[in-house]
Amino acid sequence: MGMRKVAVVGAGMTRFVRRAQETPKELAWQAAKMALESCEMTLDDVGAVCMGTAPDSFDGVHMKAEYLSDGAGAWGKPYMRSYVGGGTGVFAPIQGWYHVASGMFDVALVVCEEKMSSFYPHAQAAFLTIFDHTTERPLKPNLLWIFALEMNRYMQTYGLSKEDIARVAVKNKRNAADHPCALLGDADITVEDVLNSEMLAWPVNRLDVSPVSDGAVALVLAAEHVAKRVTDKPVWFQGVGWNLDTAYWANRDLAYPRYVEYAARMAYEMAGIKEPRKEIHIVEPYDPFDYKECHHLEGLLLADRGQAPQLVADGVTLRDGNMPVCPSGGLLGVGNPIAAAGLMKVAELFWQLRGEAGARQVPGQPKRGLAQAWGDLMQVGTVVILGTNP
Amino acid sequence: MTSKIKEFSGTPLSEKDFEKGRILHRQDQLEAWYAWDTGVAIRTYLAALQEGVLLGGYCATCRKTVIPPRTVCEWCFRPMDEYVPLQDTGVINTYSLCYVTWDVKRIKEPEIPAVIDIDGASPLHGILHKLGEVSPDQVKIGMHVQAVWKPEDEREGAITDILYFKPIKEAKS
Amino acid sequence: MSILGHDPAGPAAWLGDLPVTSRYTFGIAGERFFRAIKDEGKLMGSRCPACDITYVPARIFCERCLSELNEWAEVGPGGEVYTYTLLFVDKDGLALDEPEIVAFIRIADGGLVHRLAGIEPESVDIGMQVEAVFKAKKDREGSILDITHFKPAKA
């Protein structure tokens, strides 16, 4: 099928901080403006705006995309918000992709924003209400429960230790030390630091978890004829995939994220990828908790089941390893303003594939990268594959 | 282009900036209340809880017993056939020892949330609940547990009609 | 029992809430705009030279071209009633004791939504000139409520 080719041509982001002074609109504006300036485009060039932002509870505004619209550059423009919980940050560029690939628009501006600090006193309380209102919420569950339950099941199924998994947090926080926007970069952190950090919900310790953050990220997407005009180095969408599993999360296997696998297979098929382990050079899987990176590498078919922690131990996933994973520093290191954090991963691929990632640059001129996010009730996989070839 | 950009926007604040009035801010609270219709299947599930029964649903096409019951099977998209009373016992699928409440208050004695695969339901079909009458270091995945119900006259047709699940003392053979 | 039927002994509805508690910063522009109200009793606008628009309240970006706005200037405190409404109900659906006169007061190319007072509802006209009435300086805390209301401007 003669599908229109779509490229990322510009990217911008704010710093990820614990509490931003900027309003949500102002954060969205800062990222959007930077993205447009990065490719020397103006708002007049933009045909449509796509917004990704996670629960309204965080920013504390009902229909928050409507509130955010002017900051995102949507004044007088076609504008929509897509929403798949934690998976939103990697879905929003998919939304941008279909805006352009459909032939409906030549240029789409994709903006993701989250201001979690507006949920006060603590953003985590927002997660009570992701559970079923009648059959689960009366038990007063919290977000840590589901991660801890899933992590424990994963560790038990494959006989993994906390140390195996803590190495992911160490790698990512060390990588983040080179990211100018990072909240929790730490070049000297050790596995012991992670294991000795405060116990939150066994098996989850404080440093196994990414920090609550504020921030925004934006990308400019363009159709082929525009992309080739505005840049010598467009980075192309090669594949996209997304998938949502049943909401009855206690009625399925928690050890393996098959929805991630299905999303990945959709993207691989579109990208014509037969052997993902050989054909993907950089991976930015979703890492809100350290075990999730392992979980997702397995779901993405980039590691055998239960074997992802071994890749970390062997150094395969280091920035200069054979398959760099989260060279950005990931959510664990850069920070986790939910939707913005997902889009940060796609922006990282853009910078890496153009050789513009500075101190974070992965060696060897990578040609293709994959970003993935995850969300809802351990239920959503969203995958974007970008490459230097259309 | 991150390597080309020197200055990034985003202005970090500390909690002190708020406490000391260095920053203008305003608080608000959402008043959002709902009366969600329980509908056919969940209404029946809740009625059964009040009776001290965990109720599942059976899909004849998939030959699957699920909990809670639902009117349509999400796998074959055929209407579900019938309600099936299940045991009030099960096996710990996974658990956590949680030292933080939902609104992020620190607690000394951990809550022990667990997914419990319910006896009589299909494999890997369970519910979220909590464990009790067990010391945290004794909990194991695979442990057999039983529901501890509220007294009958205190039940109201809610998942909290089960107080928690406790380990079943295996008879010594 | 067939799943076509339900047990009427169960609760027909489940009552619950969605607890959200929020703390909002005023932002880069809001901080400056509301400090000017609090400290100086002034309304500030910001101008986009490219679009030839003066935003009130002042903001740091132009919504039409996304330029950063650096030209701040005092505006008002008077403006024109661009439209108004008489609000009779509160958020619980109850009748207000007195209907509130809510107006959009146009100031430069923007304006403020606020209440009108010191005038009977039937005397309000679209196009009439009004001006902001500020709280005493000692009572101002940096809020839209530092303006108590707008009142008809002296001729």
Next chain:
Amino acid sequence: MNEDVAVIGVGWAGFRPATPEVSYKEMMYQAAVKAYDDAGVDPRKDVDSFITVAEDFIEGTSIFDEYVPDQLGAALKPVHTIGGDGLHGIATAVMLIKTGQAEIVVVEGHSKASNVLTLPHIVAYAQDPILNRPLNWETDFVAGLEMNRYLYESGTTLEQCAMVVMKNRRNALRNPLAPYGADLTLDEAMGGDPIAWPLLDRHTARHADGAIVMVLASERRAETLSPNPVWVTGVGWCNGAASLESREWGFIPYVRSAAEMAYSQAGIGQPRLDLDFVEVDDVYAYKELQTLEALGICRLGEAGGLTEEGATEVFGEIPVNPSGGSQGMGDMLDANGLARALEVVLQLRGEAGMHQLEEVEVGLAQSWRGVPSTSSAVAVFQV
């Protein structure tokens, strides 16, 4: 455009002030199973992608997206939520199909408004938290401000707004899906209490529960699957100024922009002549008039007169809201656009029953996301 897109199946449930016998999941299922039967598709095998439209605070659930797949037959399938109106969902389905990566896409929208006990408090949380919310006003003040300026600029009268209410609730009498049918006199439609004068309580639609599911398909699949495809020949959507302080109050330019986008795709040059009937937002009665003008059906200030002359009646020159609109069918929040589109599809298929219009081939549906938003979407359908 790469590929034409058609609606090949519709299903619905509810359309009543309250639906206490079913949960939202069960109501969605009722609509979905009907739509799949209508389209002749199996959601587990045939559907490539699913879209729902929803907002968390209306549902009472953070990340409502979670609870969408099961009752739509969408578990382990590509599903996503659009925080928009149902017509935004239709536009999304059209885009997905035009990429060539999806051939059959399902769109769902629903309202369980009856379950929301504190809706005005929730809507107030959509106001700017710094500039507007401290004033502590019920958000209908935004409609009052807009209506007053609209009447001022256009010369439209309160009586003409009342006639919209009379027409739409009378149309609803002949629509079995509409719960709010009534035969009001002008005095009755002018009576009652004001909410945000000049906005009257009786000019504000009551809420309703309901679910609507539509199945859309590529040209290739539509032609093999459906004996009566309804083609989506144009979609447009647009936002205006987010803040109350920078918007136009009398005119709604974002509706004009959304319509122009849809018209240019559908090849509509003269909307009044080219469209056989329209279904538009009328949650507040004045919106029908303001919208008709923004859609270019008539010039500014003419919609009230058209209504008075009967041109927008079911027997008139350009019937407007033959379904009864939201005044007659109920305000279904973000499902409103799909309710409007459902009527257009049924009319174009000749399946509207007692209120079937004669010889209709092209219809338009339009929606607005309610106060305080400036978000609107438009879709043009054709047989």
